[in-house]
Amino acid sequence: MDAEPISDALVRRLRTTSGLTADEEQAIRVLPVTVRSYGANQTIVRDGDRPTECCLIVAGFCLRAKTTSTGHRQILSIHIPGEIPDLQSLHLHELDHDLVSLTDCTLGFISHIALRELHRRWPNVAEIFWRDTLVDAAMFREWIVNVGQRPAPSRLAHIIVELRERLRIIGRVDPDGFEMPLTQEQIGEAMGITAVHANRVIRQLREDNVVELHRGRVTVLNEMKLMELADFDGRYLHQSPSL
Amino acid sequence: MDAEPISDALVRRLRTTSGLTADEEQAIRVLPVTVRSYGANQTIVRDGDRPTECCLIVAGFCLRAKTTSTGHRQILSIHIPGEIPDLQSLHLHELDHDLVSLTDCTLGFISHIALRELHRRWPNVAEIFWRDTLVDAAMFREWIVNVGQRPAPSRLAHIIVELRERLRIIGRVDPDGFEMPLTQEQIGEAMGITAVHANRVIRQLREDNVVELHRGRVTVLNEMKLMELADFDGRYLHQSPSL
DNA sequence: GTGGGTTCCAAACAAAAGTTAAGGACGCGC
DNA sequence: GCGCGTCCTTAACTTTTGTTTGGAACCCAC
The missing domain is CATH 2.60.120.10 (Jelly Rolls)
Incomplete structure (x- = not known):
């Protein structure tokens, strides 16, 4: 490689x-x-x-x-x-x-x-x-929506799913998860919340058996719950030339 | 015209x-x-x-x-x-x-x-x-920062100042203010807050004699306070060809 | 000018998020 | 294996924001 x-x-x-x-x-x-x-x-x-x-x-x-x-x-x-x-x-x-x-x-x-x-x-x-x-601009638009309108757990779910979609294209998603090497502080900075609150949200998603974040890796525990939370419609990524 | x-x-x-x-x-x-x-x-x-x-x-x-x-x-x-x-x-x-x-x-x-x-x-x-x-994309980036990191009064101030900078270029800013034809509901939708809270913020800026929003027009009451609140650095607008 | 819709305003209460603080887990270098 | 630094974790408390609700102001159409 x-x-x-x-x-x-x-x-x-x-x-x-x-x-x-x-x-x-x-x-x-x-x-x-x-x-x-x-x-x-x-x-x-x-x-x-x-x-x-x-x-x-x-x-x-x-x-x-x-x-x-x-x-x-x-x-x-x-x-x-x-x-x-x-x-x-x-x-x-x-x-x-x-x-x-x-x-x-x-x-x-x-x-x-x-x-x-x-x-x-x-x-x-x-x-x-x-x-x-x-x-790139389309992704910024969706990021605005994420930070502006979604409750914190959905925000995190959305970031996770978006990253996964993009990693998929370059063949970087395994059956048991994928890389997301952000600290909780950085996750907070991405969601527009503090690190303490980011920790609360991450804990909640773990306790609800939705996703597990550990050592820079994401493990999806419940795909359906995750997608429902994320409110994800990947059209904005325009991943096909016809779009 | x-x-x-x-x-x-x-x-x-x-x-x-x-x-x-x-x-x-x-x-x-x-x-x-x-x-x-x-x-x-x-x-x-x-x-x-x-x-x-x-x-x-x-x-x-x-x-x-x-x-x-x-x-x-x-x-x-x-x-x-x-x-x-x-x-x-x-x-x-x-x-x-x-x-x-x-x-x-x-x-x-x-x-x-x-x-x-x-x-x-x-x-x-x-x-x-x-x-x-x-x-356009640069403006989205700043919009993300606005919604994600600034307290609500600053958010509003920033939106006001950005709009003013852009209106200036097309000669649409008078000494006594400029047009900003958003309802409080829409201002909320722009800031990522509810209309009720938008109303609180608008009221506060009025009571603090910073800006007055009335009938789709903005009147700046205290330019210095406004700019300080807005945390505005217009470089992201790239208004000159050399930038 | 009257009536009905929209917008604005505001209070009371609930929920979400920020702040501060402190201890624990973990990884790395020596 | 020890010490140090980063990151994670949690709790208690404060502040901000959302929710619900109702009334006032305003605007336009008739």
Whole structure:
């Protein structure tokens, strides 16, 4: 698996979600990529930066977050291998949030120049990348609904199910669960609640035999209850090219 | 003002935020637009629809919202003249939320076909439109922070200040205030709280002489207090082409 | 101008979430 | 194996927010 080309996860994802052709795939594969490794909890790019390259997650988990002037951090999204969390920096020059590693990560950096050249030569790839940023926005919209309207247990259920759907596409869901390497503090920051309350909610879902969170892994105990709680309608993920 | 060409507000906005050239501006101006009028509180396009055209707001206010299975509605954004709230439908075929008129509206519909042709002929305009959807996403990110991390009075202050910043660009802010035609119920739906609590918060801001909301208009009573409450850093709006 | 709908307002009470604090489990490095 | 730091856990208490309800103000249509 480590021997796989760097952009493999990206290409596989775009193929299933956006209908990439073989030529286009090849054009992406030959992009020059600089690989760097990061430990957990490191800031890759920071609010206010003006990056000159985009960051492809090759291995590990990242998150995007903003911090208010009072020091409260809100997690905006969780990112998995094959995603380019800061693709928007190609056209939005100043970053308006942080990109942080959640676990040890292998990241591939692709220069804006190379990406712009790719888009010039392959307008259809540009459209596919545009589409990718639109799905990103769709996920933010759903995240707003989650934080704004759902009771805390449903919020957690929704985050869990969304992550699972996305991990499925890259073949990272086992029968006995999947990885979700967030601390309770971070889960709270994702749901817009405190760590103490996050702990209460997690305990409740465990006591009700819905899901078990342990050591960065999720085990689903009752699929039906989970889905009912989550109020999950995956259409917003636009996982098929026709959507 | 009614005699102005339909795409005037759009073109003026893109010129200041994205650096549109005269040629590109002309290409946008000659787009075929179908104008239709809507009353207040009408659904323009609905969650699940597959629109074949995009909707430019010529006059009036609109909002985007999603409704959970329990019937709770979350407002995702408020839109003003010159914006194309459903530009994403060009590449995300199935709509994942509703677009609703807030006031009486004049809307200009532009077919996806015409827009795609525009993008093919003017790749730089495509990039500007892409950028526009990226700013959209940036606004969603800030909206998540607002709903997730700020206390209710700050939330309201933030929404007010953001709307004001955007209205300023299209010249719709007077010395004595600006239009914000939301009911208290809708303000609640935007903040992720109930209408009763929205009323409490509005009352508090009025009693503290910060802002006055009355008949769909905002009057700022204490600019300093408002900005302090709002925790507003407008960089996420990316209102200058260099950002 | 009257009547009916919507919006606004507000009180009383219930529930959810935040705060503070402190102990326990666990993992890692020495 | 010990100590240290991070994360998890829980309790007691406070604050914020939701719920229910009812009335007042306002607006528009007739």
